[in-house]
Amino acid sequence: MECQRNISEFLLMGLSSKHNIEVLCFIFFLFCYFAILCWNLLIFFSIRYSSLFNQPMYYFLSHLSSMDICYTSCVTPKLIGDLLVRRKTISYTNCILQVFVMHFFGMIEILFLTAMAFDRCVAICRPLHYMVIMSSPRCHVLIWTSWIGGVAHSLPQVMMLICLPFCGPNEIDNYYCDVFSLLKVACTDTYITGILMVANSGVVAFVIFVLLFGSYVVILFTLRNYSAEGRRKALSTCGSHISVVILFFGPSIYSYLRPPTTYPEDKIFALFYTIIAPMFNPLIYTLRNTEMKTAIKKVWCQRIFLGENHN
Numbered sequence: 001m002e003c004q005r006n007i008s009e010f011l012l013m014g015l016s017s018k019h020n021i022e023v024l025c026f027i028f029f030l031f032c033y034f035a036i037l038c039w040n041l042l043i044f045f046s047i048r049y050s051s052l053f054n055q056p057m058y059y060f061l062s063h064l065s066s067m068d069i070c071y072t073s074c075v076t077p078k079l080i081g082d083l084l085v086r087r088k089t090i091s092y093t094n095c096i097l098q099v100f101v102m103h104f105f106g107m108i109e110i111l112f113l114t115a116m117a118f119d120r121c122v123a124i125c126r127p128l129h130y131m132v133i134m135s136s137p138r139c140h141v142l143i144w145t146s147w148i149g150g151v152a153h154s155l156p157q158v159m160m161l162i163c164l165p166f167c168g169p170n171e172i173d174n175y176y177c178d179v180f181s182l183l184k185v186a187c188t189d190t191y192i193t194g195i196l197m198v199a200n201s202g203v204v205a206f207v208i209f210v211l212l213f214g215s216y217v218v219i220l221f222t223l224r225n226y227s228a229e230g231r232r233k234a235l236s237t238c239g240s241h242i243s244v245v246i247l248f249f250g251p252s253i254y255s256y257l258r259p260p261t262t263y264p265e266d267k268i269f270a271l272f273y274t275i276i277a278p279m280f281n282p283l284i285y286t287l288r289n290t291e292m293k294t295a296i297k298k299v300w301c302q303r304i305f306l307g308e309n310h311n
Contacts, residue, residue: 006167010095010185012088013173015079015267026083032279033076039282040065042296050295056134057123058292060116061285063143067112068278071105074098075176075274082175092166095177096158102176103154103201106252106273110208111146113245118142120241121215124234125222157200160193174267176274180260194260202257209249216242240284248277 015025044065052058075098082088090098122133157179164186172181179197183190219238223231251272286292 006165007092007170009089009091009170010177011171012082012090012175012177013171014082014088014175022083026080029076029080029083029275032275033072033080036072036076036275036279036282037069039286040068040278043282043286043292046292046296046299049299052291052295056119056139057116059139060112060119060142061292064109064112064116065282067105067109068281071102071109072275072278074102074105079175079275088175090177095182096162098177099161099179099182100154100158102274103157103179104150106150107153107204108146108150109248110205111149112143113241113248114208114212115139115142115146116241117212117215117245120238121219124219124226124238153200153204157197160196164188164190164193173262173264174270176270178262178266178270180255180262180266183260184262190260197260198256198258202253202255205249205252206257209245209253212245212249243284244277244281247280248273 014022016022044062047053047058047062047065053062078090078098119134123130126133161179161182164182165188166182166185167187169185172178172185174181179201180194183194183197216238219234223234226234251269255266255269255273286296
């Protein structure tokens with residue numbers, strides 16, 4: 001059956017219809033995007049040019065930082081640009097592409113967080129076997145598995161969307177193209193497609209969240225046998241990771257683990273997992289991590305002083 005499509009673009013309703021609010025949002029989100037780029041690039045290069053890169057936890061963190069940049073760049077630049085124009089449009093092709101790259105990078109980020117939780121669980125529960133279990137080849141396999149998981153998650157959603165007929169209306173009450181928003185404007189019954197979307201996004205996110213929660217229950221149970229200093233250090237590291245997981249998974253599960261429909265507040269919750277979480281990730285991982293702060297100072301101070309001496 002040939003797919004039917006009579007529209008070439010979608011009209012995004014954006015965050016607000018009031019110009020003053022859009023100006024304030026433009027300044028705020030421009031700052032957020034600049035912070036995301038700066039902080040994540042700082043972490044990425046600080047780890048890559050220090051000895052921390054050989055440690056599995058920081059190896060995964062460097063990949064998470066690069067993924068934060070890719071993930072938020074799928075939406076934020078378009079959002080910032082649209083805040084300056086009255087008519088916010090996106091072509092059909094770019095809309096479908098945005099859905100693909102958002103879910104592609106989003107799933108990779110989720111799997112990176114899962115790999116980091118597995119790393120912490122092994123480090124605390126099996127410390128004597130840590131270097132054997134979290135060997136360099138195994139870490140590489142976890143990274144490549146995450147990329148494959150991103151394709152396996154996003155490709156089916158796009159294949160279902162491109163076979164839906166779109167003949168009007170073409171207004172999307174959001175600031176980006178989301179699967180549920182597209183289902184709402186499709187000119188056919190999308191009940192079955194919506195259920196498949198919920199299973200592919202909401203159920204998957206919830207199952208992974210439960211696995212992550214279970215891993216930290218195991219970690220807390222194991223910490224009973226640690227000294228007070230050991231518990232403090234382990235809880236500090238794990239606390240940062242738990243904060244990131246809750247900040248990312250909470251709004252995501254709310255948005256996708258429910259009947260496939262849209263609500264006005266969806267765009268507010270979407271801001272958390274598209275912009276706010278990627279902005280706070282580097283702050284959470286650096287402010288409470290002595291090794292990370294030391295590596296940043298060492299790498300960048302050396303480069304500044306060596307550059308000055310060379311000149």
